[in-house]
Amino acid sequence: MKIAFVGKGGSGKTTLSSLFIRHLATAHAPVVAVDADINQHLGVALGLDEAEADALPAMGAHLPLIKDYLRGTNPRIASAETMIKTTPPGEGSRLLRIGEDNPVYQACARTLRLDDGAVRLMATGPFTESDLGVACYHSKVGAIELCLNHLVDGPGEFIVVDMTAGSDSFASGLFTRFDMTFLVAEPTRKGVSVYRQYKEYARDFDVALRVVGNKVQGPDDLDFLRAEVGDDLLVAFGHSDWVRAMEKGRAPRFGELEDANRDALRTLRDAVDASYERRDWQRYTRQMVHFHLKNAQSWGNAKTGADLAAQVDPAFALREFAPEEGSAATPAPA
DSSP: OEEEEEESTTSSHHHHHHHHHHHHHHTTOOEEEEEESSSOOHHHHTTOOHHHHHTSOBGGGGHHHHHHHHHTTOTTOOOGGGOOTTOOOOTTOBOBOSSOOOHHHHHHOEEEEETTEEEEEEEOOOOOGGGTTTOOGGGTTHHHHHHHHTBOOOTTOEEEEEEOSGGGGGGSGGGGSOSEEEEEEOSSHHHHHHHHHHHHHHGGGTOOEEEEEOSOOSHHHHHHHHHHHGGGEEEEOOOOHHHHHHHTTOOOOGGGSOHHHHHHHHHHHHHHHHHGGGOOHHHHHHHHHHHHHHHIIIIIHHHHTSOGGGGOOTTOOOOOOOGGGOSBOOOOOO
16 A cells, blocks of 8 residues: 655654554554655654664665666666656566565665564655756656556555655656555644645545644644544644654654554554555556656657657556566556
């Protein structure tokens, strides 16, 4: 299951995504955690010190390897150099599974031991001084978009992405790649403004969006969120001494998180599990192709010197498959 945490800067989305990742790890679920924010703080929120977090390999630095691996023997892709962030898989492409071992994880992921489990942690890479004036941050998240396009995941296994703040997520098709998007909102006018933007932009793409209230201090805060977001409000988190200790670098064991906040995390998990019934691989593939053709026409063809529309395999659609089927892509049954 693919889960995104979004929200305005300072809303607490990185904190809540880290809590949810810990919650899944406690249940010994297979988890890949991805820091796709322009400010790379997920590793620290999961217990790394600053030096350890800075030492995480940047996915963007391994983009040639990622492209070459995912291309596989797909005859529609002449070379890794002609792949862009939206390139869809086809017959012969290699697909990714959450729990497998592969060269992409070997290069880009690090296993992080938590109190009662472990997760694979990946990072898109920070926006560096050398990028100033010559690159946009969306070039950094291209690696994770490409990986999600080639990911076949099932119930009980999870990839959790801490997205960049605000509405910047809409600069690519990445926002359509998730089974569930949790929008973290504070009970303020600014806190719900990103929700309105997200709701508006996502309405034509059948994005499953639920609001998670954060820093909710009482009934008045809760009433405000209900009035502003209606039935999209799923659950709310209040003050947490555990989180405050974690932010000081002195987090106790996760089992000591307050009962009310642990119950809220269970509600998130229940919402994610329920979203599996609405999964539509055909629609997911159509959206992938839609954004690929859009990017190809806008800039991809000119950049690569190739007709990237030819990369689309019309007979192919992603689907779940058993691990013993191998890593080569196969078309969905008719």
